[in-house]
Each structure stands twice: as structure tokens, then as C-alpha cells.
Amino acid sequence: MSFDDGSDRLEGVDAGAQGAIDAGERTATGADTGDVPALEEGRYLYCLVRADSEDTLETTGVESQPVSLVAYDEVAAVVHPCDEIYDSADLAQVRRWLVRHQTVVDEAGDRFGTPIPFQFDTILRGDDDDVREWINQEYDTIEPTLSELADHWEYRVEVVETDPVDDEALVQRDDRLRELDAKIGNSEEGTAYLLEKQFDQRITQLRVSRRESLTADLEDRLADEAREVHSLERSPTVSLSDDPADETNGTAGEETLCRLTILAHEDDEGAIGSVLDDAASNDGLEIRFTGPWPPYTFAPELGEDASNRGLARDQRP
Secondary structure (H helix, E strand, O other): OOOOOHHHHHHHHOEEEEEEEEEEEEEEOOOOOOOOOOOOEEEEEEEEEOOOOOOOOOOOOOOEEEEEEEOHHHHHHHHEEEEOOOOOOOOOHHHHHHHHHHHHHOOOOOOOHHEEEEEEEEEEEOHHHHHHHHHHHHHHHHHHHHHHOOOEEEEEEEEOOOOOOOOEEEEEHOHHHHHHHHHOOOOOOHHHHHHHHHHHHHHHHHHHHHHHHHHHHHHHHOOOOOEEEEEOOOOOOOOOOHHHHHHHHOOOEEEEEEEEEEEEEEHHHHHHHHHHHHHHHOOEEEEEEEEOOOOOOOOEEEEOOOOHOOOEEEOOO
């Protein structure tokens, strides 16, 4: 089992607690496809934590902005003042912003325990008093969620087949493939073409079935140790890299069988690792494990009907 460098973390940054007023539809590069509402004064939101008015967090945020806590009844928002949405066609710049956003959320988690993280570029219109009013309005969701997530973190798992089974090996294992293979060799061109289509479909069916079986088995075993387990797309949907090679699905010759996200108590990390070590003992499989992270995937939706409260968020696919 290997531990990745955390590049998946940046994918999670864009999937935290949801805002409600869309700050203009954007492309993955940050270019506008719609009008961005004017923002005279706002508070950039990093996360929500269990804290009070006397607590502080000594760090700087996106664009080196000073970060502060805005508290209401033992719940605090980690924020910095802002008067614009962070938008750039420069992918390197966007990545720097994402990394800094994530660093602040990590530091808040280290200081105050598991946070409710916001995705990148979530902004509340107004000043600190407006933030307190918003927390008050959402308190019945925020407070129990912080309690439920206490000491729980998100982990990501990618199962990679480093030496995928080739077609010849599948033929040896499957009666239907052997039958089709024999018929293809003894058929005329037109019939052989149709049989080859059936052969290819059977190969695809067997590969999908194997992948689904391995995924289901791993999910079941992880579910015994974790609070929640969910499947993700087999490859990230957005890349912020300038390197076109990073658009490919891993190393040549490898195949990602599944990607999972897990919500688990920090005391259960060892048990989850044991399950993954056991899975990694299968020949040709590599398990890539990252975490613990703030629970971006498991953050609640906040701000329903919040158009009256001024919560703005940069929408990125």
C-alpha cells in the first residue's frame, strides 16, 4: 500500500459545504461564462469549527490575507475580509489559491478539531455581523454536524491494477471466449467480423464484472470499519496541472479499478489500513491511500434559500 502526495486533496477542496448564490458560471480555467454579481464587502469562508470569541488562529490565507475567527455560540467561521471573487485563467495561480485554502482548513482542523470545510471561493456578502447572523440562521444544521463529525476524517483510496490481465489470460479462463475464438478462426470474413464484435463485448463484460466485484468486496470490508464509504469517478474530472501528461489516467499500462472516499473515526485508521494492506497483497494490485483530510465530501449543504443571506460561491466544474 502506498501513500500519495495528496494531489487528490485539491479535488476535495472543490467539494465542501455548499453555498447558494452562484457567483457566475465558470469554466475549469476560471473564465467567466456569466456576469459576476458585484461584491463591495464580503467574508471569504474557509471552514466552520467549534470555537468561541476568545479563540484565535494565527495564519494567513489566500493572497496572504489575515485570517480570523467570527464566533457565534461556540461555533466559529474561519474567514478573511474580501471585496472580490478569486478568479484567474492562470491554472498555476488557481492551484496556489487552492493549496493555501487547504492549508488554512488543515491548520483550523489541527487547532480546533474536525471542521466543516467550505469549497474554494465561498464568500458571504457583508461583514462579521452578517457572518454571525448566517451562523445563527444555519445553527440547527451546523452545530449537530460538528458534533457528528468530531474526530472523524476523510480518507481517499485508489485501487490500481499495475499489471492488468491481458486478453489471452481471459480467454483461457472463460468458456464463452474460447468458443468465440475458435469460431472466428473457422469463419469467413463477414461472419468473423460479427464474432469479433461479440468477442470484444465479452472481454469488456468480464473486465467490468471483475472490477465491480473487487470494488464491492472492498467497499463491504471497509464499511465494517468506517462510518461511510462512497465510490468516486475512477479518474478525477478536473486537472489543474499545466502538464498535458497529467490528463492521462495514471502510468501507461496501469488501470484504476476504483476510487473510494471514506469517513472514519481517527481511532479506526489502523483497522482501515489493515483492510487495505490485505487487499494490496493480491498480485498486480496497488492501493494508494491518502488522508486524513477534512471531510469535504461529507460536508452538509448549507444556505438553502440563502439568496436572501448573500452567500456567493464561484462555481467550478
